[in-house]
Amino acid sequence: MPSTPIAAVVLAAGMGTRMKSDLHKVLHPLAGRPMLFHLLDSVAALDPERQVVVAGARREQVESALAGLDVKLVTQEPQLGTGHAVLQAKGVLAGFDGDVLILYGDVPLVTTATMRRMLDRLHEADSPAAVVLGFRPTDPLAYGRVIAGPDGIIEKMVEYKDATDAERAVDLCNSGLMAVRSTDLFGLLARVGNSNAAGEYYLPDIVMLAAADGRRSAVVETGADEVAGVNSRSELALVEAEWQRRRRLAAMTDGVTLIAPETVWFSHDTAVGRDVVVEPNVVFGPGVQVEDGVVIHAFSHLEGATVKSGAKVGPYARLRPGAVIGEKARVGNFVEVKAATLGAGAKANHLSYIGDASVGANANIGAGTITCNYDGFLKYRTEIGAGAFIGSNSALVAPVKIGDGAVVGAGSVVTMDVEADALAVARARQANMPGWAAKFRATMAERKKAKG
Incomplete structure (x- = not known):
């Protein structure tokens, strides 16, 4: 692991409308703790120099949850895409010279080990401009695709909405997580445009912008369970189940x-x-x-x-x-x-x-x-x-x-x-009355008979 300083930018500006909740999405509990804090714990093991959370709607809830932590909060308003969201961290990262991990607050199961792999790949001999975390889900659905060679060098990244049928047939998907040097990140982001189907500024576009400059980027892969995102209550339940599976296995191993x-x-x-x-x-x-x-x-x-x-x-x-x-x-x-x-x-x-x-x-x-x-x-x-x-x-x-x-x-x-x-002994003294029960039963039987 290089000694390069590390910063983490955690994106948490989404509306979370599918959660149908008054609670900010990243504050919904996972194993009894807000999912955002699971991610921040994994980041903390890397001893980051700076941490930034980008929030939007219900910003005040996130701010309250982060009180007392060495984490800066910035606001993305309006929400114009993931590239635009990362740009909001520029002020907090002013003067920072190191590696930037871009993470998502609603993707809480990413391990420290996987983050380290991304950072290590950034510092290999071919010195990629960016490292993208990819995965191969059972059903690729509408994820952005990563077109890469056998060596992991990225040939193209494309959002599903903008992909051709041939590109959509590729099963290597973009998790959205990325590692980039701070000296490259904001210069590339400044060049990202929004001429796409959604009219948004996409973070993955920096890979192709770097390619246009003659610099290659790389993808490292992880399992789909590790990058499972939470956009609904049902997805939260699935992530909880995966967290519990890991924890049970760890308990039995121990x-x-x-x-x-x-x-x-x-x-x-x-x-x-x-x-x-x-x-x-x-x-x-x-x-x-x-x-x-x-x-x-x-x-x-x-x-x-x-x-x-x-x-x-x-x-x-x-x-x-x-x-x-x-x-x-x-x-x-x-x-x-x-x-x-x-x-x-x-x-x-x-x-x-x-x-x-x-x-x-x-x-x-x-x-x-x-x-x-x-x-x-x-x-x-x-x-x-x-x-x-x-x-x-x-x-x-x-x-x-x-x-x-x-x-x-x-x-x-x-x-x-x-x-x-x-x-x-603190109770009333017991008194036994011989024959009382028999007389009581006889009396009650006569009353019942008289009533027919």
């Missing part, structure tokens, strides 16, 4: 067992350790860390949670933000944990809600137990000590503390602190 890979959904920042087993239909939302040796049983949903080594979660468990499940702890079926810590070896096996709480090591939370953490206005905490035993169907009304080793009798509503090793 030592994670996915019982039914196609049913597991990761977030952009999911971190999963070795020897983790993930059963079918598990969803990871943003902010999840899973340590080694964990088992996530089927139909569980985790978001903003940390699961320590050896713990077991699910099936049908929900871990919400702030949940920390300790080593070898157990969160069972239909248990919800939010902003709460379960200590090592603690168990909440059935039908419980643990919110705004701390549960000590080896404590046992009985089925149907809830922490009553909200009074309609404020949240309060529940503290359960190590080795405590909470009987089934108990309600712990926060703020309340259950001491180490304490026992809460089943069905209790606990409103006061319980000291260590004490028994707390």
